[in-house]
Amino acid sequence: MCIDNKETMPFQAKFTEDELLTYFKQFGSDISAENVKSAAAHLGVKVQSVTKRMNKISRLQKVGRGKWCLTANEILKAYEAPAATKPAPETRSYVPSKNAEFVPFGNYSPLKKIIQSKMFYPAFITGLSGNGKTLSVEQACAMLNRELIRVNITIETDEDDLLGGFRLVNGDTVWHNGPVIEALERGAILLLDEIDLASNKILCLQSILEGNGVFLKKIGRYVRPTAGFNVIATANTKGKGSDDGRFIGTNVLNEAFLERFPVTFEQDYPSASTETRILINNGCDKDFADNLIKWAGVIRKTFFDGGVDEVITTRRLVHITQAYTIFGDKLTAIKNCVARFDDDTKNSFLDLYTKVDAGEELLDNEQTTEVE
DSSP: OOOOOOOOOOOOOSSOHHHHHHHHGGGOSEEEHHHHHHHHHHHTSOHHHHHHHHHTOTTEEEEETTEEEEOHHHHHHHHHSOOTTOOOGGGOOOOOOOOTTOOOOTTHHHHHHHHHHTOOOOEEEEOOTTSSHHHHHHHHHHHHTOOEEEEEOOTTOOHHHHHEEEEEETTEEEEEEOHHHHHHHHTOEEEEETGGGOOGGGGGGHHHHTTOOEEETTTTEEEOOOTTOEEEEEESSSSBOOTTSSSTTOOBOOHHHHTTOOEEEEOOOOOHHHHHHHHHHTTOOHHHHHHHHHHHHHHHHHHHTTSOSOOOOHHHHHHHHHHHHHHOOHHHHHHHHHTTSOHHHHHHHHHHHHHHHTTOOOOHHHHHHHHO
16 A cells, blocks of 8 residues: 655745835834734735744844834835935925015015024014915025925824835835925925924924934934024914914914024015005006005905904915906906805905995995995
8 A cells, every 4th residue: 555645845934034024114113013913914924924933033123022123224224225216316406486476575584584694593484374474485595596395284294294204115115304304404494384283293393493403213313404404484373373263273382392483473464565566466457456455455454353254365366366367357356266255255345346446435434344
């Protein structure tokens, strides 16, 4: 009787050590039990298969129950690997383009002096929406040929968004600098736009706002600021929240964070003559520009007196000018650009413009009544 002796085949792993380590690098240096389960699902194997393999990898150290740590050398390998999608630094420029329609006003001059000095001197700019806060910073950098890196802040913005983190690129886990690190290393101006929308996660910038560098704990690297680096923040509030509820989503910022801005600029709307120049530069004829400025002035006065809840910003006046260029009719342009307001406000604004356009003389009390 012949019995076939089946040879015991050696176990064939369904994944390699490098595949496992590559997957783990996206989590930084600390590997948790949840990360292990995620790796098992990703590789299509049992959790026990992953943990057994992990126990044999010298580059992984077990530091507790369900906790492992990648060695510093392994993390640095991920950092040093080039990102396939990242262009060479010398080919990039973050200098904003000059805006031919821009008219300097408000805090443009002191901002330009701060940027020109190349001193580290953070500035906080506060003011109503649409009055040129961000544009002034951009154009000051454009005029001085200074690089500007702008970050739009939201409640979700965190350390990974600002400082950087590991990204999966073509199957490889690669460290990518965040915009703050880019600005630090390039000696650029860092613009934190709408900073009052931030949560306390923004406190990761504390040391940077002191003029120091920052330690990137995920890769064990300290980044120092290059000469010329500075931080400018814009906000609709002063970081104390919006009492009237106009700017929903704004938060009360940490006092220690605000204290690190040595200067605060309050940005108002431009004067009538400056605003007229802005509209003319954007293609508006003089008569229409004069009427729009007079109309906006009445509405703003009523707004600040508490008579209406909405206001016509400089940005909206530019939108109306552009709409007039497109549609060729003044009232149509205005109607389309104020349609975002409720019907009562929209109709009162349109009614007021017809009176201004007709050349009616409006006394202060009458102006307020008409808008209300």
